[in-house]
Amino acid sequence: MDMSVSGVRGRGGARKATVRAKARARPVLGWAARAGFVGRGFIYLLVGVLALQVAFADGKKGGGQADRGGALQEVAGRPFGAFVLWALGLALAGMALWRLAEAAWGVSEPEGHRVHKRLLSAARGVFYGFVAYSVLAFAVGDRGSGSGASDKQSRDVTAEVLGLPAGQWLMGAVGAGVVVAGVVMAGRAALRTYHDQLRTGRMPRRERRFVDVTGIAGGVARGLVFAAAGVFLLRAAYAYEPEKARGMDDTLRSFTETPAGPWLLVAVAVGLGLFGLYSFGVARWRRT
Template structure:
């Protein structure tokens, strides 16, 4: 009984935090941090496509770029805090549900948990960098982790599963972008008609571009597992460079990189209009005209 009471108290405290306006601001700061990171990665990739890029077009390259600027250390700490906000937001959704009609479904909450883990890893990466522990490029990390996994029984299938997960995420992002599903997660009622069209365009182009890139990362991971060759695995930088090796040449990389720049800009729009309040237990939604369920005001 005592355990149940304590657990209920913790859950209620968690719901209060998730519903606090300060927590929502913290979450939105994470979306700004994500936007900054994608703008940097996209710009580095554009430079590579144009033949004058020296840094890797991935998180490490972006962090090195920030560190080399005046006030870079402060900016890095802000990025780390932003990714912590993203992770906590997603874990709150996993615990209490996403702000959508079907946000309490197990699949939705599991997806939020996965994103929470992803952003937690991003936060750790930034913290390691700012604390001087550096880090290898995404390509080296991908090859290293793939090789380590394949040393163990069943590791090959784990790598294949991770690759399939990235591919599914990428395809889902592209399909969702084309179908404009992301608009359901935005407070579009607070936008004017022109703003809504502008944000929709950014979302379609940006989210589809990111989906294509991460889907390609998944393809390379799956290929490494199928061929039992960790050297075939590629991180974000290596995947982007592969676009330059297609018959379309470097210009395809420039186009994809421009799409990542657009996603960075779209992230700022999400920071302004994204619904970030997790669904509270017991909030089944009020009933509107005709018995249709109406969600509580969110955001």
């Protein structure tokens, strides 16, 4: 048999096997993704509530920690808290698995097979894998990822990066990247580009309006928080002082230091809560 013909047949067989594997895995990955969006929404909703508490406490450290660790601490103190933590961790692990599958097989949206979209899915998969690990670690008793951990982790990682050769430039590049990511998040939310990822044609008008209101307000607020955190990383790099880096809790508290006082934090907190509600809508209508 001609080797070139057998090679073509081999590649064709491999492609067919991949298509069959995707078809079998798609329903499972779809449910994993939807569970992950629900988990993400639950955490953002809790962070928004905690940020409101911080705002009405005038940003003082005596309030609760408005970050993922603070949200986990809040859940742990409630009835059935351990069960909820395990459910959250597994849901976010499902999100990570779905994102990594997107990286391998392509994204379910227009031009989803482009390299940059698959790389972005891979980065998101790694991120959600880390978040899932931290939640599950908290569930089994490791409180190192608990309340206030995001601020300490930001300072520790910044100190390690600044200690590397050309670390100041590297940290500056990371900070600039986070600022750009925040601006892009806010811009995409304002332009409603998330419509490309949703089954908008099947959505009732009321639910579409709900997704747009929560998606725009929530996405802009989320982007603002990311951009502000990036600014603090840039300041830490410029001053060569890791202490200037801030996690989510300290970043949110910094909004009370603006001329708007606690009211800017109130607006951002409401926005983060709305992003949580938007995530619930995405869980239902996302193309997977």
